[in-house]
Amino acid sequence: MTTTDLDPRPDGQPATTGLPLVIAHRGNSSVAPENTLAALESAWRVGADVIEIDLQLTADGVAVVIHDETVDRTTNGAGRVDRLTAAQVADLDAGDWFSDHFGGQRVPTGEDLLAFFVAHPPICLLAEFKGPWGTEEVRQVTDAVDLMGLADRMVVQSFDVATVEALRAAAPELPRGLLVDELPEDLLALCRELRVMTLNPSGRLLRREPDLVDALHGEGLRTMVWTLDEPAHWAAAVAAGVDGIITDRPDRLRGWLAAR
Ligand code: G3P
Numbered sequence: 001m002t003t004t005d006l007d008p009r010p011d012g013q014p015a016t017t018g019l020p021l022v023i024a025h026r027g028n029s030s031v032a033p034e035n036t037l038a039a040l041e042s043a044w045r046v047g048a049d050v051i052e053i054d055l056q057l058t059a060d061g062v063a064v065v066i067h068d069e070t071v072d073r074t075t076n077g078a079g080r081v082d083r084l085t086a087a088q089v090a091d092l093d094a095g096d097w098f099s100d101h102f103g104g105q106r107v108p109t110g111e112d113l114l115a116f117f118v119a120h121p122p123i124c125l126l127a128e129f130k131g132p133w134g135t136e137e138v139r140q141v142t143d144a145v146d147l148m149g150l151a152d153r154m155v156v157q158s159f160d161v162a163t164v165e166a167l168r169a170a171a172p173e174l175p176r177g178l179l180v181d182e183l184p185e186d187l188l189a190l191c192r193e194l195r196v197m198t199l200n201p202s203g204r205l206l207r208r209e210p211d212l213v214d215a216l217h218g219e220g221l222r223t224m225v226w227t228l229d230e231p232a233h234w235a236a237a238v239a240a241g242v243d244g245i246i247t248d249r250p251d252r253l254r255g256w257l258a259a260r
């Protein structure tokens with residue numbers, strides 16, 4: 001199984017059905033606190049093909065798994081991630097806000113994240129780098145991916161074009177994705193320049209641009225749409241021919257696809 005052909009199945013069966021990959025958004029984030037090891041474990045157990053997570057940098061330059069620019073919404077702390085040290089972030093509770101049951105969950109570091117994937121084959125990782133990262137900054141993650149033997153189970157992506165360029169410079173061999181919510185001026189030329197493997201649009205954009213999937217496939221590109229949680233939206237995405245559906249409900253999407 002590799003993410004180069006995006007053909008992973010936790011049960012070892014090839015995904016040759018033509019159905020899209022089930023991609024757990026921030027882990028199984030509808031039942032566990034997003035971007036925690038509990039949410040990742042749940043996504044793995046319910047048979048997601050891929051787990052999507054978000055990476056940000058602390059004040060002392062350590063990659064941590066958290067979506068927002070601040071820790072306010074998803075931890076018991078306050079303040080911008082890039083103004084807190086890794087030690088300060090490590091002290092925060094990242095589960096209690098979601099429910100008592102998850103008290104004690106932490107904000108994983110990039111190292112915790114990769115260790116999880118080493119211990120949970122063959123699920124794949126879709127890692128979103130939030131905001132601007134330089135080449136040396138992304139290298140702490142991409143070098144560790146290489147060392148830990150995860151390169152064939154990982155796709156890196158960002159909304160930030162300069163970050164995608166930094167990822168290309170640091171780890172040209174890692175499959176890359178560009179996230180978009182609006183169509184850039186010359187989308188296909190940009191994809192070619194960045195040498196991305198996948199262009200990942202919002203569901204809103206895909207609804208507005210129904211020919212986008214065919215145009216991307218015509219260029220040899222993949223596409224994984226975000227973040228779709230309802231069967232009617234899954235049905236439209238399947239009809240459009242997307243390669244992956246990013247969802248907060250990977251357990252339901254897995255069941256829905258199985259029932260088709
Ligand atoms: O991977 C796509 C999706 O996660 C992008 O939006 O805000 O949930 O990170 P957001």
Ligand code: CA
Binds near residue numbers: 052053
């Ligand atoms: Ca994300």
